[in-house]
Amino acid sequence: MAMINVKINGNDYKVKEGMTILEAANMVQVKVPTLCYHPDLPAWAACGLCVVKIEGSPKMIRACATPVEEGISIITHDPEIVEVRRTVLELILSRHPNDCLRCPRNNNCELQELSANFGIREIPFEQRLRDLPVDDSSPSIVLNPEKCVFCGRCVNVCHEMQKVFAIEFLSRGFETRIAPAADVRLNDSPCVYCGQCSAHCPVGAIYEKDETHDVWMALRDPDKVKVVQIAPAVRVALGESFGYEPGTLVTGKTYSALRRLGFDAIFDTNFGADLTIMEEGSEFVERFVDKKGALPLITSCCPSWVDYLEKYYDDMIPNFSTAKSPHEMVGALAKTYYAKKMGIDPSKIFMASIMPCTSKKYEITRTEDMFSSGYQDIDVSLTTRELARMIKQAGIDFPNLPDEQADSILGEYAGAGTLFGATGGVMEAALRTA
Amino acid sequence: MTYKNYILVCGGTGCESAKANDIFQNIRLELEKNDLMEQVQIVKTGCFGFCEQGPIVKILPEEAFYVMVKPEDATEIVEEHIIKGRTIDRLLYDAKKDKGRVHIENIDFYQKQFRIVLRNSGVIDPDSIDEYIARDGYLALEKVLFEMKPENVIEELKHSGLRGRGGAGYHTWKKWNFAFQQKSDTKYVVCNADEGDPGAYMDRSTLEGDPHSVLEAMAICGKTIGANQGYIYIRAEYPVAINRLNEAIKQAREYGLLGNNILGTDFSFDIELRLGAGAFVCGEETALLASIEGKRGMPRPRPPFPSVKGLWGYPTTINNVETLANIPVIITKGGKWFGSIGTENSKGTKVFALTGKVNNSGLIEVPMGTSLREIIFDIGGGIKDGKKFKAVQSGGPSGGVLTEEFLDTPIDYENLQALGSIMGSGGLIVMDEDDCMVDIAKFYLEFTVDESCGKCAPCRIGGKQMHGILDDITKGKGKITDFDLLEKLGHAMRRASLCGLGQTAPNPVVSTVKYFKDEYIAHIEDKRCPSGKCRDLVVYSIDAEKCIGCTLCARRCPVNCIDGEKRQPHIINQELCIKCGECFSVCKFGAVLRS
Numbered sequence A: 001m002a003m004i005n006v007k008i009n010g011n012d013y014k015v016k017e018g019m020t021i022l023e024a025a026n027m028v029q030v031k032v033p034t035l036c037y038h039p040d041l042p043a044w045a046a047c048g049l050c051v052v053k054i055e056g057s058p059k060m061i062r063a064c065a066t067p068v069e070e071g072i073s074i075i076t077h078d079p080e081i082v083e084v085r086r087t088v089l090e091l092i093l094s095r096h097p098n099d100c101l102r103c104p105r106n107n108n109c110e111l112q113e114l115s116a117n118f119g120i121r122e123i124p125f126e127q128r129l130r131d132l133p134v135d136d137s138s139p140s141i142v143l144n145p146e147k148c149v150f151c152g153r154c155v156n157v158c159h160e161m162q163k164v165f166a167i168e169f170l171s172r173g174f175e176t177r178i179a180p181a182a183d184v185r186l187n188d189s190p191c192v193y194c195g196q197c198s199a200h201c202p203v204g205a206i207y208e209k210d211e212t213h214d215v216w217m218a219l220r221d222p223d224k225v226k227v228v229q230i231a232p233a234v235r236v237a238l239g240e241s242f243g244y245e246p247g248t249l250v251t252g253k254t255y256s257a258l259r260r261l262g263f264d265a266i267f268d269t270n271f272g273a274d275l276t277i278m279e280e281g282s283e284f285v286e287r288f289v290d291k292k293g294a295l296p297l298i299t300s301c302c303p304s305w306v307d308y309l310e311k312y313y314d315d316m317i318p319n320f321s322t323a324k325s326p327h328e329m330v331g332a333l334a335k336t337y338y339a340k341k342m343g344i345d346p347s348k349i350f351m352a353s354i355m356p357c358t359s360k361k362y363e364i365t366r367t368e369d370m371f372s373s374g375y376q377d378i379d380v381s382l383t384t385r386e387l388a389r390m391i392k393q394a395g396i397d398f399p400n401l402p403d404e405q406a407d408s409i410l411g412e413y414a415g416a417g418t419l420f421g422a423t424g425g426v427m428e429a430a431l432r433t434a
Numbered sequence B: 001m002t003y004k005n006y007i008l009v010c011g012g013t014g015c016e017s018a019k020a021n022d023i024f025q026n027i028r029l030e031l032e033k034n035d036l037m038e039q040v041q042i043v044k045t046g047c048f049g050f051c052e053q054g055p056i057v058k059i060l061p062e063e064a065f066y067v068m069v070k071p072e073d074a075t076e077i078v079e080e081h082i083i084k085g086r087t088i089d090r091l092l093y094d095a096k097k098d099k100g101r102v103h104i105e106n107i108d109f110y111q112k113q114f115r116i117v118l119r120n121s122g123v124i125d126p127d128s129i130d131e132y133i134a135r136d137g138y139l140a141l142e143k144v145l146f147e148m149k150p151e152n153v154i155e156e157l158k159h160s161g162l163r164g165r166g167g168a169g170y171h172t173w174k175k176w177n178f179a180f181q182q183k184s185d186t187k188y189v190v191c192n193a194d195e196g197d198p199g200a201y202m203d204r205s206t207l208e209g210d211p212h213s214v215l216e217a218m219a220i221c222g223k224t225i226g227a228n229q230g231y232i233y234i235r236a237e238y239p240v241a242i243n244r245l246n247e248a249i250k251q252a253r254e255y256g257l258l259g260n261n262i263l264g265t266d267f268s269f270d271i272e273l274r275l276g277a278g279a280f281v282c283g284e285e286t287a288l289l290a291s292i293e294g295k296r297g298m299p300r301p302r303p304p305f306p307s308v309k310g311l312w313g314y315p316t317t318i319n320n321v322e323t324l325a326n327i328p329v330i331i332t333k334g335g336k337w338f339g340s341i342g343t344e345n346s347k348g349t350k351v352f353a354l355t356g357k358v359n360n361s362g363l364i365e366v367p368m369g370t371s372l373r374e375i376i377f378d379i380g381g382g383i384k385d386g387k388k389f390k391a392v393q394s395g396g397p398s399g400g401v402l403t404e405e406f407l408d409t410p411i412d413y414e415n416l417q418a419l420g421s422i423m424g425s426g427g428l429i430v431m432d433e434d435d436c437m438v439d440i441a442k443f444y445l446e447f448t449v450d451e452s453c454g455k456c457a458p459c460r461i462g463g464k465q466m467h468g469i470l471d472d473i474t475k476g477k478g479k480i481t482d483f484d485l486l487e488k489l490g491h492a493m494r495r496a497s498l499c500g501l502g503q504t505a506p507n508p509v510v511s512t513v514k515y516f517k518d519e520y521i522a523h524i525e526d527k528r529c530p531s532g533k534c535r536d537l538v539v540y541s542i543d544a545e546k547c548i549g550c551t552l553c554a555r556r557c558p559v560n561c562i563d564g565e566k567r568q569p570h571i572i573n574q575e576l577c578i579k580c581g582e583c584f585s586v587c588k589f590g591a592v593l594r595s
Helices: A021-027 A079-094 A110-117 A151-162 A196-200 A211-220 A234-242 A251-261 A269-289 A302-313 A313-317 A326-342 A359-361 A383-393 A417-421 A424-433 B013-017 B020-033 B071-083 B129-134 B139-146 B151-162 B174-181 B204-208 B211-225 B239-254 B284-291 B322-332 B335-339 B372-379 B413-418 B437-451 B457-474 B482-496 B500-504 B507-515 B517-524 B552-556 B582-586
Strands: A001-006 A012-016 A051-054 A060-062 A073-075 A142-143 A167-170 A179-180 A207-210 A225-230 A265-268 A349-355 A378-384 B007-008 B040-045 B057-060 B062-064 B189-192 B229-235 B272-277 B316-320 B347-355 B364-365 B389-394 B400-404 B427-432 B540-542 B591-593
Touching: A001 A021, A001 B229, A012 A021, A012 A383, A012 B062, A021 A073, A051 A079, A051 A326, A073 A417, A079 A383, A079 B457, A079 B482, A110 B174, A142 A265, A142 B204, A142 B400, A142 B437, A151 A167, A151 A196, A167 A234, A179 B389, A179 B437, A179 B582, A196 A207, A211 A378, A225 A269, A234 A251, A234 A383, A251 A383, A251 B552, A265 A269, A269 A326, A269 B316, A326 A349, A349 A383, A378 A383, A378 B457, A383 B389, A417 B540, A424 B174, B007 B020, B013 B020, B013 B204, B020 B040, B020 B071, B057 B071, B129 B239, B139 B211, B139 B239, B151 B174, B151 B211, B174 B211, B174 B316, B189 B204, B189 B211, B189 B284, B189 B322, B204 B239, B204 B347, B211 B239, B211 B316, B211 B322, B229 B239, B239 B272, B272 B284, B284 B316, B316 B322, B322 B335, B347 B372, B364 B372, B372 B389, B372 B427, B400 B507, B437 B457, B437 B500, B437 B507, B437 B517, B457 B482, B457 B500, B457 B517, B457 B591, B482 B500, B482 B507, B482 B517, B507 B517, B540 B582, B552 B582, B582 B591
Parallel strands: A001 A073, A225 A265, A225 A349, A349 A378, B007 B040, B189 B229, B189 B316, B229 B272, B347 B427
Antiparallel strands: A001 A012, A051 A060, A051 A073, A142 A207, A167 A179, B007 B057, B057 B062, B347 B364, B389 B400, B389 B427, B540 B591
16 A cells, blocks of 8 residues: 655654544554544544644544545644643533443543543533433343443444444434434344444443342352353453453463352353354254255354344344354253262252353343253353453452363363354364364 | 416415415416406416515516515405506505506615526526526526536636535535546435525525526536436425425426436436435535435535545535526526626625514525625615614524624625624524624524534534523523633534534624623623513513503513502512513503613
């Protein structure tokens, strides 16, 4: 790609043609604040915090949405720009509850960080809140419109990236709010529980449903046998909450932490993944060689994907694999094979799964037809973030934990499961196994 | 076939709502009854512009200009004027002038006007393509199809100096040229008829009075930039204009002036209407395009400009109704002719909707450079009820107020901007001494707050906060530090709002603070509204010495809060008073005091 010459704050740089001013500035270590821009999504240009000046132009423009041009001289920070940004930030804060201490995103919030960076001490405008109900109808995601800053990321990710169209902007102007179209509740909308909205929300307006309480209660119950499993992705994501570089492998410490939390047995979802692969592999052979059933074979591991196809492409339902997803496999085995082998009453087993995704919360109660052990195969599914909070609440010094192992029987795995995390990985593993 | 008389009945929305349709039907019935249909032609035209005096009926060849006509006048019009040939003095606008007959040219309201855009409004039957063609209609399209290259058309527009009449005043030739330069098999022409400023109806009247002029211009644009499809985005609240456009499109297709192979050439172009649901922000071009595409009407950042990436991602030229209506004339008479009208940087004419406290409210068209004094006092006939002129708001909610000292400034894009207002689409709202400027600013802000799409934070929240501050001031809860807050907010909104709506929303506030700061201070420090508009700051009381106990005020009070015996001084119960001011205006003895 062609390189062009630009000036940023007086210094000459060569940047790629087609880049936005925001990207060009980031490339040369200049951070332009923004609350609505996200690299996954097209620039939405809503928040008004990334305004910059081009020398010779009377206007301020949005860095996130304006491409660089040959020869332009960009000013990203001057007293006037900072003052305008501060006023915009104060305006956003005047329409936000600012109850950070009680917010699920406390210490992990883009608005909070901006407010700290700008040194906001008071808001000169009247606090204008609204009394909108929290939508907690979904088993996975909670929508708290009171906290929304209208960055638009959730709507854009839902429409542009996921093509689900579950949420929309409703009403207008000051009364604009984000909710499922036609103002139905989230659980009655076409939402597929993928959680991309909550993953992209800069504040605490959309977040995963917190079920740590249920796990704490079970851990206190002396009659229960507490069993847990962790998904492949969790071991590389959990470290982030404890200051590790994203992607650091902390498998041994995770096992160790789970044991200290009070779990009696720790299994690995990778084992379930191996089973899923064996099932899907033989299913593929059956469909391909014996010509029984629809091809191409589509994996059924992701409950959002299953839900999406059922809602939008129901003619493709026969293409699904009939295999259970890996954590459900482990859940079913724990309450059958493991219970029998250990001589435990399966009704006394409490099975938790630690998963990278909100969708699994929905999957575990989806339909009773799926309770193949005769019980709900998984009792509670937590996200990585929820587990991190539990570890912190329990006072466990995670970085200094010794590495431990999972329990055998269901704790061993071949490695096919680790392929799952990559796009196309499930089917590749199935083919290799087949 | 020629007729003995032609009766033109105004069919603009204003006159129609004052029963112009009944007038039209009644006159026709009378004509039929008297067996005159062969000799007299009756036509429903577009707006005459003199809305203050509507409904209007004009009879040719006498040029009798009848005003404030009622349906029951039909019999007299036919029996007296048509049959006996006697003009009806009581219906004439000003019977004293011109020996009982008033030619339209002699009426003050029309004298300083110069009509290009409104050339056919009030003259032809908008539902008749033949009448449009008879007045050189579609001649320009023919010229463009057979005699001109796209470059020539753009060159002609460049010579004309025509700038966008929707508000921003961007050079039309540049817009067309950008779209022309784009390499794309698909391009679009869009007409922005989403007029929404309070009190503005220039585009509506143009479309109602002369729909073909816009269709012709769109076809010319299509031929020039290389587009085959046009859309007119019009508010659903304009049913008369919509019906006339639909009829005009139908007729143009029948005549081969729209559709495939126009006039036998290889150029094909068609036009469809898209009805807007009345969101003001959809007048912003990128929001308008989103709305046509079926999305929520919210602006997006530019660049890319619509000329490069517009409707469904294709190059699109968007022009306002009034801009387009100029174009056939520019093509037939030449860009140089058009460029000879107006000021150095603003060429041609401008249509204004003159409303508010002015005697002759209505739709006017004047050359650029005409002064506000000429518009308000010569054309508009001065301020109503002999009151004192205070200010005029131009550019609707995006504009600002202009005070007496600027009455002689020639109106053009640059001058208005220099004074802190804008040309906008052409609303002119005149205010007199009874208008409270804080209240006016609040009114406009209320409009923009209501109409904000909610996408960007500065407009969504800033407008609301600004409105809240003004509301406090009008209720006596203002603080002197509010000036700093208003300035801070205005600055951030102007600089950081995404589209013109938010960027210009503070203008009414900024300009009233600039020119009427003393009024703000009176509200804030003295808790007093000098014009008595702000109810929370007004107290009505009765001067016992002046009150003769006529009981008129007590009888008119809507909440019965005035007590008193006959011929005894009355008293207002302040706890019940809703400060409507009715007692103040009905008292003939000056006994009701306002403070």
